[in-house]
Amino acid sequence: MGEKEWGRRIKAYRKLKGYTQIQFAHKLGISVSIIGEVERGTRKPGWELLNQITAALGITIEELAPKEDKYIKK
Numbered sequence: 001m002g003e004k005e006w007g008r009r010i011k012a013y014r015k016l017k018g019y020t021q022i023q024f025a026h027k028l029g030i031s032v033s034i035i036g037e038v039e040r041g042t043r044k045p046g047w048e049l050l051n052q053i054t055a056a057l058g059i060t061i062e063e064l065a066p067k068e069d070k071y072i073k074k
Contacts, residue, residue, distance in 0.1 A: 003044050003045075004041030006041070006045060006064075006065075007040055009064055009065075010064065011039040014039075014057065021035050
């Protein structure tokens with residue numbers, strides 16, 4: 001799934017929306033360590049977490065998905 005690219009994009013959108021990792025983790029109901037691992041690409045975000053992230057950021061999964069990700073139909 002290209003975890004590093006997903007993580008970079010999640011981090012960029014999080015910062016764009018003005019959330020710190022702590023604020024964002026709290027909003028998602030997960031630990032800060034989980035969001036940190038996802039953003040660094042050391043943890044693969046599942047579809048449920050990706051859906052929570054996109055809802056919290058007010059974007060679609062297609063907007064978040066790296067362009068080269070073959071799992072997301074555009």
